[in-house]
Every structure is written in C-alpha cells, then in structure tokens.
Amino acid sequence: MKVKEIRELSDEELKSREEELRERIFRARFRKSLGEIDAVKDIRRHKKELARVLTIRRERMKG
DSSP states (O other): OOHHHHHTSOHHHHHHHHHHHHHHHHHHHHHHHTTOSHHHHHHHHHHHHHHHHHHHHHHHHHO
C-alpha cells in the first residue's frame, strides 16, 4: 500500500492492518526457515509497510 492509501484508513482499519502485517511477517519468517527464497522479499516488503502503518498511527496519537 502507498502512504496515501494508508492515510485514508480509519484508526480501526490501521489496527487491523498492523495485526495482519505482523502475521504475514511471522509466516514469511517461517517460510524463510524452510528455505523459500521469495520469503526474504516478502519480509522486507511487509516490514516497510508495517513501519508506515505504525508511523501514521503515532502521528494520529500525537495530533
């Protein structure tokens, strides 16, 4: 998701997106341990999106 799309989500949607991304990272790490090469790419992509979601949630908490 792009930053603009993430900013359009409600607080509840951000929370659920965070939980979903954490689950995806967990599963990708498991796949990586089994030797799948594509899992590394997925982990990086999901971690970046999770960071975006967390940043926007923090911005909303402050402001």
